[in-house]
Amino acid sequence: MDTLINVAHGFGVALLPINLLYCFIGVFIGTLVGVLPGIGPISAMSLLLPITLSGTPESGIIMMAGIYYGSMYGGSTTSILVNIPGEAASVVTCIDGHQMAKQGRAGPALGIAAFGSFIAGTFALVALMLVAPKLASIAIAFGPAEYFSLMVLGLVVLTFLTQGSMAKALLMACVGVVLGLIGLDSITAQPRLTFGRVELIDGIGLVPVVMGLFGIAEVLLNTEQVIKRDIINTRITHLLPSRADWKASAGPMSRGTIMGFLLGILPGGGAVVASFGSYALEKRLSKTPERFGNGAIEGVAGPEAANNAAAGGAFIPLMTLGIPPNVVMALLLGAFVIHGLQPGPLMITQNPGLFWGIVASMYIGNLMLLVLNLPMIGMWVQLLKLPYNILFPLIILFTIIGVYCSSNNVFDVYVMIAFGVIGYFMRKLGYEPAPLVLAFVLGPMLENNLRKSLILSQGNLTTFIERPISAACLALAIVLLVSPLLPAMRKKRELVALDEGA
Amino acid sequence: MSNDSDVKFRLNNSELWGGLIGLALGGFVIWSGLKLKLGTINDPGSGYVLFYTGILMCLFAAAIIIAALAEGGPSFGSRWQNTRWTKPVIVIACLVAFAFSLDTFGFLLSSIPLMVLLLRLIDPVRWQLTIPIALLVPLGMWWILKRLLLIQLPSGIFEIG
Numbered sequence: 001m002d003t004l005i006n007v008a009h010g011f012g013v014a015l016l017p018i019n020l021l022y023c024f025i026g027v028f029i030g031t032l033v034g035v036l037p038g039i040g041p042i043s044a045m046s047l048l049l050p051i052t053l054s055g056t057p058e059s060g061i062i063m064m065a066g067i068y069y070g071s072m073y074g075g076s077t078t079s080i081l082v083n084i085p086g087e088a089a090s091v092v093t094c095i096d097g098h099q100m101a102k103q104g105r106a107g108p109a110l111g112i113a114a115f116g117s118f119i120a121g122t123f124a125l126v127a128l129m130l131v132a133p134k135l136a137s138i139a140i141a142f143g144p145a146e147y148f149s150l151m152v153l154g155l156v157v158l159t160f161l162t163q164g165s166m167a168k169a170l171l172m173a174c175v176g177v178v179l180g181l182i183g184l185d186s187i188t189a190q191p192r193l194t195f196g197r198v199e200l201i202d203g204i205g206l207v208p209v210v211m212g213l214f215g216i217a218e219v220l221l222n223t224e225q226v227i228k229r230d231i232i233n234t235r236i237t238h239l240l241p242s243r244a245d246w247k248a249s250a251g252p253m254s255r256g257t258i259m260g261f262l263l264g265i266l267p268g269g270g271a272v273v274a275s276f277g278s279y280a281l282e283k284r285l286s287k288t289p290e291r292f293g294n295g296a297i298e299g300v301a302g303p304e305a306a307n308n309a310a311a312g313g314a315f316i317p318l319m320t321l322g323i324p325p326n327v328v329m330a331l332l333l334g335a336f337v338i339h340g341l342q343p344g345p346l347m348i349t350q351n352p353g354l355f356w357g358i359v360a361s362m363y364i365g366n367l368m369l370l371v372l373n374l375p376m377i378g379m380w381v382q383l384l385k386l387p388y389n390i391l392f393p394l395i396i397l398f399t400i401i402g403v404y405c406s407s408n409n410v411f412d413v414y415v416m417i418a419f420g421v422i423g424y425f426m427r428k429l430g431y432e433p434a435p436l437v438l439a440f441v442l443g444p445m446l447e448n449n450l451r452k453s454l455i456l457s458q459g460n461l462t463t464f465i466e467r468p469i470s471a472a473c474l475a476l477a478i479v480l481l482v483s484p485l486l487p488a489m490r491k492k493r494e495l496v497a498l499d500e501g502a
Numbered sequence: 503m504s505n506d507s508d509v510k511f512r513l514n515n516s517e518l519w520g521g522l523i524g525l526a527l528g529g530f531v532i533w534s535g536l537k538l539k540l541g542t543i544n545d546p547g548s549g550y551v552l553f554y555t556g557i558l559m560c561l562f563a564a565a566i567i568i569a570a571l572a573e574g575g576p577s578f579g580s581r582w583q584n585t586r587w588t589k590p591v592i593v594i595a596c597l598v599a600f601a602f603s604l605d606t607f608g609f610l611l612s613s614i615p616l617m618v619l620l621l622r623l624i625d626p627v628r629w630q631l632t633i634p635i636a637l638l639v640p641l642g643m644w645w646i647l648k649r650l651l652l653i654q655l656p657s658g659i660f661e662i663g
Contacts, residue, residue: 042557102593110557165566165569167562167565167566168520168557168562168566170562171524171559171562171563171566173560174528174555174558174559175527175559177555178531178552178555178556178559181551181552187548188547188548190548192534192538192548192549192552193534207551216597220590220593220594221590223586223589223590223593223624224585224586224587224589224590225585225586226586226625252503278662283546296510303594309655372637386625388625389621389624389625390621390627390631390635392620392624393616393617393620393621393624393635394639396593396597396616396620397613397616397617397639397640397643400600400613401643401647401655404609404655404656405647405653408653408654410604410605410656413601413604414601417597417598417600417601420594421594421597424590424594428581429516429517429520429581429584430517430520446551450546450551451546451550451551454543454544454545454547455544455546458544459542459543459544461543467625469627487536488579494513
């Protein structure tokens with residue numbers, strides 16, 4: 001009953017005209033960046049992070065969330081029609097989605113992707129409503145030791161799932177922690193690694209780091225190649241899947257939804273792993289696995305449902321524990337912090353309007369996305385024809401303006417350009433930026449909780465293994481750290497390794 | 503592929519250099535941690551986490567170096583093989599020039615030439631399109647930010663914008 005009252009309260013907040021407008025802007029931009037290859041939700045969210053300052057916290061966060069789950073919808077359009085994933089979670093959709101389009105079935109492929117996304121998104125929201133308050137009530141009992149261990153686990157999971165060498169990913173995570181610690185020590189107020197620069201006293205901003213590593217570096221990488229697009233030119237008809245399509249897709253959608261939601265909750269996991277996992281599962285369960293790769297609708301329905309359910313699930317650790325499970329959620333945490341809010345176990349009780357408003361807006365946003373992605377598909381197809389030689393300079397200009405507006409400081413523009421160049425060379429040498437960014441956000445919290453637990457336990461390190469949740473997290477982290485040393489596990493890791501930056 | 507496998511001990515083994523840079527960074531972080539004071543385990547100081555993170559960085563960098571020496575790694579050249587490597591160099595040069603000119607010349611006088619250069623140098627856009635885009639987009643952004651959002655962009659020594 002309480003949940004229903006809260007949901008009604010949430011809809012009251014989400015249906016305010018200003019919040020509806022922000023929600024629409026969010027899902028529209030999300031679809032836009034999902035459709036356009038080369039720009040992902042991370043770049044778009046970091047670009048728009050400063051804009052959230054102009055409205056209420058609810059409006060800003062509703063818009064940021066909209067960009068994230070909107071990009072999951074939009075990504076499938078590019079995958080199906082152009083065979084280029086609009087964002088990383090849609091890589092798998094290219095395999096069968098584009099084959100379907102080539103066979104003249106672009107309509108059903110787009111339709112099932114949109115309906116699958118909607119159904120999974122709705123399920124994830126209902127689950128979020130039910131799980132988050134319960135988890136938050138448990139999380140109140142968490143002490144600094146549990147928080148420290150959970151963050152360590154989150155970082156280790158992300159490094160485990162990052163493409164390439166795990167040593168490189170771990171090195172990047174350490175660099176992220178160090179960058180996060182630049183500025184005044186929160187306990188002793190001593191300046192650290194500021195090199196005498198006043199601009200560094202408050203630390204390096206999240207926006208210039210993320211926009212440099214993901215926005216500028218992505219453009220630099222893209223300019224290296226001639227991007228060829230094989231756009232399906234036939235008229236897109238029959239967006240509503242047939243009865244046979246629904247029958248074939250029902251199972252994959254259900255399994256993808258549940259798998260995606262569970263993987264989304266895990267720190268370090270997320271939409272990309274969920275979509276790959278769902279595809280592998282469907283291929284294994286299928287009686288005709290040879291159809292996969294040749295236009296099997298199950299290969300579109302399962303992964304698309306999984307990545308949307310994961311996007312919903314990823315809100316749980318952020319909302320209930322205050323720990324962002326991936327880079328996108330780290331940016332959302334940034335939006336909360338800009339407004340002086342700290343997501344965590346107390347947020348649901350202390351700020352119910354915000355929490356339930358965001359949840360309700362996500363449902364409204366899912367409905368908006370269904371309209372944006374089906375009847376208006378033609379508009380997105382036209383957009384796919386926008387030339388990159390015009391798009392890239394515009395992205396660069398927008399990132400510069402976005403960074404400057406976030407702090408009104410030219411120094412941040414220098415920081416962004418520096419991180420753009422560093423990010424480009426990092427990617428060229430096989431160092432992924434995702435662990436760095438997550439560690440950059442978690443670094444100060446990680447240090448704070450480590451120092452607090454050591455002070456509280458009077459230097460007794462066993463505090464981390466005497467507390468069951470902390471011990472379980474650390475044990476799992478150790479297993480993941482050691483497992484790549486075993487050849488069988490190394491192969492499995494390579495199979496699921498993801499590229500968060502794409 | 504031969505290019506990738508025969509650079510075990512050579513100086514152009516990019517993996518080796520990546521590891522060495524990591525090692526140097528780790529060493530610097532350890533030194534910074536020590537300089538900031540470690541404190542004790544009962545009361546960790548400002549340099550405590552930095553110091554141990556630096557040690558971890560050195561360990562991971564050492565693992566990368568060992569792997570680079572044992573298994574070899576791609577040369578720097580192979581990383582940029584079959585790519586238009588001059589394009590990112592041009593974009594980086596434009597961005598650095600923009601960064602230096604932003605404070606002095608202000609947003610408008612810096613961003614218009616930046617747009618012209620990017621539009622013409624990445625994959626040349628026709629002049630008929632380059633000029634209006636390079637003029638209208640920065641001007642439009644400047645107008646929205648200054649007039650609608652009341653955000654002051656740098657105006658430079660000529661106080662334009």
